[in-house]
Amino acid sequence: MIKVLIVDDDKLVRKGISSAMPWNEFNMEVVGEASNGAKALDFLKNQPVDLMLTDLAMPVMSGIELMRATRQLYPELHIVVLTLHQDFDYIQEALRLGAIDYIAKVQLEKEQFEHVLQRIHTRIDGLKSTNLKMPSQNEINVYYPNVYVLVSQDRKSEQAWPIELTIHGDEIRWEIERNSWMWAASHCEEDQLFNHLKESLNQVPQSTLLxxxxxxxxxxxxxxxxxxxxTETSLFYAYNPNDRIISVSMNEEETFSIEPQDDDINRIKQTWFQTPWTHHDSYYGQLIEQFKSLRLHKGQLMGLLYSIVMEWNHLFAQTTLGRIPMIHSFDSWYEVEEWMKQTAAGIRKADEQTSYSQEIIDAVKKAVIILQNDLEQAYTASALSQQLNISRSYFSQCFKDLMGKTFNEYSRFIRVEKSKEYLLNTNNTIFWIAERVGYTDEKYFSRIFRELTGLLPSEYRQLRREVK
Structure with missing residues (x-):
């Protein structure tokens, strides 16, 4: 029977996990609870425990401090981390200290209890059954010239890892994270290990052998x-399903930016919205290189792509120029490029549905961007058409056909929409707001606002804030 200790400063969490999970079905028994790391150490002194589930953020002694202590005092103790959030830094530190798994409490629902315990039980059995050497964290590697890492970019599904893969020799095998394993073998057995791992690539989805x-x-x-x-940074860009073996040196330095600069982000957005990258390979390549040169971390890249999609759809979703499907979480840059190719194809298809040349379509898109980016400037159809080198009458006709509104209707619409944001999110005067959306006459602005919304700006602000 696997004896379990639950450590969490929230009593309801401890009781909930203790009573709700089907421990007996997996040969487990909860033998104790503790509200912080110090009390957990006191419990471990007096009673044997095989598995400890611990929260990370606790008073007196945190979960990380508790793990450091137990690694020294009870090296055979298996540890699973409980966390309220998917904070990579905390989870990474816990895995460094030897945690065999982590559970995000916000995702722990009744139907997942059995699945979670099955996964933990399997890992404990796997660690018990192996006779492979597991060196201590501080031991220096003297014997092994290379390390082999089988890692999957797929973190959504629960794949069956080939943990039984071993050459039964002078070998080290180590589970690094839920999606990666590490092997090392003596020089005379390296070729055999490499060939086994190479053959196993097809068993693991989206896998790479480092x-x-x-x-x-x-x-x-x-x-x-x-x-x-x-695996959290460079591999995101290096992964390629057509070239799944990557040789890399520990001497290689990371080239990731700490924080993307506003100028770099604005340059990418400008290329996306103001160059015909969807129709010309040279502009497409330029956009790809701008993205890759920033070396954004996955979260930063997803945030940038999300903002671009939201902005595009805000501008064009209700027009003949089409919308971009909302992005999902990409596991590699390869997937990002595939999405961008599909996006370009979708935009080209929408453009082809119109009767206008690509040059005219691009001119109308550019006019929309100019309007959106400088609402304080009272642009006219005449001024913009001259700037775009198109006759005023033809520009007005094209604009209405492609955007579904006349130039003046669209101009008023976007100014009123922006003024709504100011009314709800600031306490600035109506005159101040009118100026920010291109109206120097407050009364005229209020009349336009009422024509489009049925309310005066002050009435709109009051009613919407009462609803909130």
């Missing part, structure tokens, strides 16, 4: 941490 060199004279903790950082 051949890591320059690993000698480094601690196993340093090697493990380097692998975790690489």
């Amino acid at each position: 051949v890591l060199s320059d690993v000698q004279e480094r601690t196993w903790s340093q090697i493990k941490n380097w692998i975790m950082n690489y």
Whole structure:
């Protein structure tokens, strides 16, 4: 029977996990609870425990501090981390300290209890059944010239990892994270290990085999941490389903920006909205290079793409120029490029449905961007058509056909929409708001606003804030 200790400063969480999960079905028994790390250590002194579930953020002694202590005092203790959030830094530190799994409490629903315990039980059994060497974190690697890492970009599904894969020799095998395993073998057995791992690539979805060199004279903790950082950053860009073996050196330095600069982000958006990248390979390549040159972390890249999609759909979703499907979470840059190719094809198809040339379509899109980016400037159809080198009458006709509104209707519409944001999110005067959306006459602005909404600006602000 696997004896379990639950450590969490929230009593309801402890009671809920203790009573709701089907422990007996997996040969487990909850033998104790503790409200912080210090009390957990006191419990461990007096009673044997095989598995400890611990929260990370606790008073007196945090989960991280508790894990550091138990690694020294009870090296055979299996640890699973409970966390309220998917905070990578906390989870990464917990995995460095030897946690065999982590559970996000916000995702822990009744139907998942059995699945979670099955996964934990399988991992404990796997660690017990193996006779492979597991070096200590601070031990220096002297014998192994290379480290092999089988890692999957797919973090959504629960794949069956080939943990039974071993050559039964002088070998190290180590689970780094839920989606990656590390192997090392002596020089005479390396070829056999490499061939086994190469053959196993097809067993694991979206997998890559990393051949890591320059690993000698480094601690196993340093090697493990380097692998975790690489798989969270560089591998996102390096993954290619058509070239699934990557040789990489631990001496390689990361080239990721700490924080993207506003100028760089604005340059990408300008290329997206103001160049015909969807129709010309040279502009498409330019946009791809701008994205890749920033080396954004996955979360930053997803945020940028999301903002671009939202802005595009805000401008064009209700027109003949079409909308861009909302993005999902991409696991690699390869998937991002595939999405961009599909997006370009969708925009081209929407453009082809019109009777206008690509040059005219691009001119109308540019006019829309100019209007949106400078609402304080009272642009006229005549001024914009001259700037775009198109006759006023033809520009007005094209604009109405493509955008579904006359130029003046569209201009008033976007100004009123922006003024709504100011009315709800600021306490600035109506005159101030009118100026920010291109109206120097407050009374005229209020009349236009009422024509489009049925309310005066002051009435709109009062009614909408009461609803909130």
